[in-house]
Amino acid sequence: MDDSQLNAFLQNPDTLFTNPSIPRVFDWEKNDMALNQDKPSSAMDEDEEESSVDSMLCDSNSRLIPFGFSKSNCTDEIMMFINAGGEALNEADSRMKFLGDSYFEGGNVMQTNEHIAEAGDCPFIYQSARFGSFCYRFNNFPPGDYFVDLHFAEIINTNGPKGMRVFNVYMQEEKVLSDFDIFSVVGANKPLQVDDLRVSVKEDGLIAMRFEGVIGSPIVCGICVRKAQNIPVPQASQEYLKCNNCAADIEVSSAQKKLMRTKVTDKYEKKIQELTTQCQLKTHECHEAWMSLTAANEQLEKVRMELDNKIFQTRTLDETVGKQAENLKNITSRYGHDKKYWAAAVHDLQEKIMIMKNEHAQLSHDAHACAESIPELNKMVTGIQALVAQSEDLKLKYSEEQAKRKELYNQIQETKGNIRVFCRCRPLSKEEISAGCALVVDFDAAKDGDLGILTGGSTKKTFKFDQVYTPKDNQVDVFADASPLVTSVLDGYNVCIFAYGQTGTGKTFTMEGTDQNRGVNYRTLEQLFQIAKERSETFMYNISVSVLEVYNEQIRDLLSTSPTSKRLEIKQSAEGFHHVPGIIEAKVDNIKEVWNVLQIGSNSRAVGSTNVNEHSSRSHCILHIMVKSKNLMTGDCTKSKLWLVDLAGSERLAKTDAQGERLKEAQNINKSLSALGDVIYALATKSSHIPYRNSKLTHLLQDSLGGDSKTLMFVQISPSERDLSETLSSLNFATRVRGIELGPAKRQVDTSELQKMKTMLDKARQESRSKDESLRKLEESLQNLESKAKGRDQVYKTQQEKIKELECQLELKTSMQNQSEKQVSQLSDRLKGREEICTGLQQKVD
Numbered sequence: 004m005d006d007s008q009l010n011a012f013l014q015n016p017d018t019l020f021t022n023p024s025i026p027r028v029f030d031w032e033k034n035d036m037a038l039n040q041d042k043p044s045s046a047m048d049e050d051e052e053e054s055s056v057d058s059m060l061c062d063s064n065s066r067l068i069p070f071g072f073s074k075s076n077c078t079d080e081i082m083m084f085i086n087a088g089g090e091a092l093n094e095a096d097s098r099m100k101f102l103g104d105s106y107f108e109g110g111n112v113m114q115t116n117e118h119i120a121e122a123g124d125c126p127f128i129y130q131s132a133r134f135g136s137f138c139y140r141f142n143n144f145p146p147g148d149y150f151v152d153l154h155f156a157e158i159i160n161t162n163g164p165k166g167m168r169v170f171n172v173y174m175q176e177e178k179v180l181s182d183f184d185i186f187s188v189v190g191a192n193k194p195l196q197v198d199d200l201r202v203s204v205k206e207d208g209l210i211a212m213r214f215e216g217v218i219g220s221p222i223v224c225g226i227c228v229r230k231a232q233n234i235p236v237p238q239a240s241q242e243y244l245k246c247n248n249c250a251a252d253i254e255v256s257s258a259q260k261k262l263m264r265t266k267v268t269d270k271y272e273k274k275i276q277e278l279t280t281q282c283q284l285k286t287h288e289c290h291e292a293w294m295s296l297t298a299a300n301e302q303l304e305k306v307r308m309e310l311d312n313k314i315f316q317t318r319t320l321d322e323t324v325g326k327q328a329e330n331l332k333n334i335t336s337r338y339g340h341d342k343k344y345w346a347a348a349v350h351d352l353q354e355k356i357m358i359m360k361n362e363h364a365q366l367s368h369d370a371h372a373c374a375e376s377i378p379e380l381n382k383m384v385t386g387i388q389a390l391v392a393q394s395e396d397l398k399l400k401y402s403e404e405q406a407k408r409k410e411l412y413n414q415i416q417e418t419k420g421n422i423r424v425f426c427r428c429r430p431l432s433k434e435e436i437s438a439g440c441a442l443v444v445d446f447d448a449a450k451d452g453d454l455g456i457l458t459g460g461s462t463k464k465t466f467k468f469d470q471v472y473t474p475k476d477n478q479v480d481v482f483a484d485a486s487p488l489v490t491s492v493l494d495g496y497n498v499c500i501f502a503y504g505q506t507g508t509g510k511t512f513t514m515e516g517t518d519q520n521r522g523v524n525y526r527t528l529e530q531l532f533q534i535a536k537e538r539s540e541t542f543m544y545n546i547s548v549s550v551l552e553v554y555n556e557q558i559r560d561l562l563s564t565s566p567t568s569k570r571l572e573i574k575q576s577a578e579g580f581h582h583v584p585g586i587i588e589a590k591v592d593n594i595k596e597v598w599n600v601l602q603i604g605s606n607s608r609a610v611g612s613t614n615v616n617e618h619s620s621r622s623h624c625i626l627h628i629m630v631k632s633k634n635l636m637t638g639d640c641t642k643s644k645l646w647l648v649d650l651a652g653s654e655r656l657a658k659t660d661a662q663g664e665r666l667k668e669a670q671n672i673n674k675s676l677s678a679l680g681d682v683i684y685a686l687a688t689k690s691s692h693i694p695y696r697n698s699k700l701t702h703l704l705q706d707s708l709g710g711d712s713k714t715l716m717f718v719q720i721s722p723s724e725r726d727l728s729e730t731l732s733s734l735n736f737a738t739r740v741r742g743i744e745l746g747p748a749k750r751q752v753d754t755s756e757l758q759k760m761k762t763m764l765d766k767a768r769q770e771s772r773s774k775d776e777s778l779r780k781l782e783e784s785l786q787n788l789e790s791k792a793k794g795r796d797q798v799y800k801t802q803q804e805k806i807k808e809l810e811c812q813l814e815l816k817t818s819m820q821n822q823s824e825k826q827v828s829q830l831s832d833r834l835k836g837r838e839e840i841c842t843g844l845q846q847k848v849d
């Protein structure tokens with residue numbers, strides 16, 4: 004209690020007693036007993052209630068305070084108020100008539116900070132208490148009657164239950180409160196005031212109070228002792244009782260009444276005693292029950308805790324099981340998927356194994372067959388080797404024969420002469436036929452190279468040439484005699500073939516021909532590629548083509564796409580070859596490409612002139628073919644040229660009566676043709692000076708006219724009598740050329756010598772033919788052998804490769820089979836493992 008609280012209390016001590024919030028056990032103003040509400044240990048039964056009025060009317064010495072004794076009967080003089088500690092309220096000494104010494108025995112003082120509900124302004128009183136079985140003794144009270152107020156609060160065991168703390172209170176060794184249970188009245192932490200316990204103080208001036216536990220320990224927070232007013236002693240008087248039968252008042256003396264009361268009291272006291280005993284027993288039982296209940300509660304709490312733990316564990320387990328179930332589900336689904344996949348894979352593998360087994364069997368069979376055929380193959384190999392050796396021998400012989408053939412051929416050519424002249428006469432044109440032109444050409448001895456010209460009347464002039472072609476002879480016949488020169492070109496000789504003659508006599512027809520009747524140019528090149536192809540095993544050829552035109556002593560490149568091509572000049576290279584720098588050399592690999600090139604040249608020639616036929620008659624058209632060859636066996640290289648020239652028309656100026664540009668053209672043509680004649684003459688006479696440079700034509704053909712070069716001239720003539728003079732002119736020129744070629748010295752050889760030479764020539768021809776024939780046969784047999792050898796080689800190689808391939812496949816398939824079997828066994832193991840895992844998991848889930 005702090006100072007302010009103490010002062011408040013001292014100024015108005017009744018606050019302790021008038022606080023309406025504090026329950027009171029004995030409230031005289033209400034004239035009721037608070038204890039009856041909850042029926043504490045001293046609770047009364049219904050029988051007792053009937054007599055309670057009497058039983059509670061006690062005298063001053065009785066334990067019970069007389070009924071109807073109100074607080075107003077008491078003096079307000081407070082004799083003493085102590086707190087639970089048993090100390091007097093020192094500050095109030097001057098106000099309270101504290102009458103002397105006091106002491107207590109037993110118990111402990113305890114304090115709490117618990118909140119005391121409804122304690123009004125003085126919770127402090129109830130926050131300190133004496134606890135345990137104890138007693139107070141207060142001395143030096145003046146004799147008389149006093150009221151004692153006791154203050155209680157259940158502040159120790161706040162959770163009850165009822166009957167846990169039950170105690171008796173004695174005043175002057177009289178029990179004033181029996182089996183008092185605070186908790187049962189107000190519960191925990193609530194104040195309880197027991198007012199107006201009446202105490203008589205004798206001469207010894209002593210008030211003794213004793214608190215004695217029945218169950219648990221007594222507890223008290225404060226004690227107030229007040230001086231009571233003098234209580235009037237009731238006078239003994241007559242009392243009346245109502246007769247039950249007649250309703251008459253029966254006088255009852257005080258003694259009688261007292262006797263009655265004593266009897267009743269005794270009876271009820273005995274009953275009370277019994278009930279008290281029973282109550283004590285019941286209380287004891289209750290206490291035991293409570294204790295067992297507490298123990299059971301503790302047990303229950305433990306069980307609850309365990310249950311909580313179990314629930315928690317169960318939840319955790321549930322979650323784990325859920326997760327495991329999910330996992331299991333996933334695993335099961337994966338397993339199902341895997342199972343399907345692996346089943347399909349196993350099925351595939353089994354199928355593959357089956358196929359491989361079949362293939363293996365087939366391969367084994369093939370291998371056996373191959374192994375069996377090996378001796379035969381060996382025989383074949385031996386045969387092939389023999390054939391190859393034979394072939395090599397034949398090749399050698401063939402090379403030798405070829406060399407001999409070449410030698411003989413050249414000998415024949417040389418015998419024939421390096422410049423040869425063929426005469427070809429065109430048929431009469433429609434115009435000539437319609438004009439009724441007569442034929443002036445006699446072909447009776449044409450086969451022998453003799454040509455007769457009817458010069459008028461019965462006179463006939465005969466010309467001799469290497470070949471004479473009648474109008475009936477076609478392009479094939481013409482080329483058949485010219486073709487050996489193609490071989491010479493491929494053998495490395497320079498060759499020049501040109502057509503000479505009057506305009507319109509068939510020069511272009513012979514050289515170029517038409518689409519249906521290809522001429523010498525096309526056929527020469529065709530044969531060139533054919534022979535090159537035939538010789539491809541021993542020779543490698545590189546062929547290129549240029550197309551030129553010489554017009555008015557100017558060279559024009561007909562393959563050039565440039566419209567204003569620069570002036571082309573003839574130069575001599577360091578090796579001594581003559582060439583035209585800047586001229587296009589189109590590389591050709593086949594006849595188709597050649598034809599394209601010829602077409603380009605022909606078109607280009609057409610573009611450059613207003614009148615094609617006229618222009619072609621006035622210009623020299625030259626096809627230049629360069630052939631580079633390499634002998635693959637010897638490594639020898641050659642570089643040869645083939646000139647195919649369609650010369651301009653050779654008609655005489657007098658006849659054409661040309662003037663101006665025409666005259667200039669004709670002069671240039673004559674000049675170049677004369678220059679050609681001069682060169683040939685110089686070559687024939689072995690002149691020290693060959694006038695090649697007199698014209699562009701001879702300058703251009705320098706390398707192919709003379710020396711080792713071979714020249715073929717086609718002299719083209721008209722059969723018409725209208726062209727007789729020009730025909731004679733052309734034939735004379737050709738004869739000169741041919742005559743010059745053979746040389747006058749040869750001509751002068753005598754007949755026997757000539758005959759001898761002829762015989763030798765025939766013999767050589769015969770030999771050449773027979774050798775050609777044998778050579779052809781040899782070539783054929785060689786080709787057959789080679790093709791056979793190649794075929795067998797190929798078969799052998801194929802067989803060997805097949806054997807190797809089969810062996811490889813066999814190995815591969817065997818290893819694949821082993822691997823597959825391993826995989827299958829591994830998969831089976833894995834499958835088993837998974838199934839076991841799944842079974843375990845399934846079991847877990849179950």
Ligand SMILES: Nc1ncnc2c1ncn2[C@@H]1O[C@H](COP(=O)(O)OP(=O)(O)OP(=O)(O)O)[C@@H](O)[C@H]1O
Pocket residue numbers: 428429430474504505506507508509510511512513616619620621650651652719
């Ligand atoms: N042997 C022949 N058989 C059939 N027709 C021929 C023969 N020779 C020439 N001709 C025809 O005669 C005509 C003139 O021939 P071509 O143009 O070849 O003469 P050319 O001498 O080249 O003339 P130019 O000097 O004017 O060029 C052509 O229509 C041609 O078809």
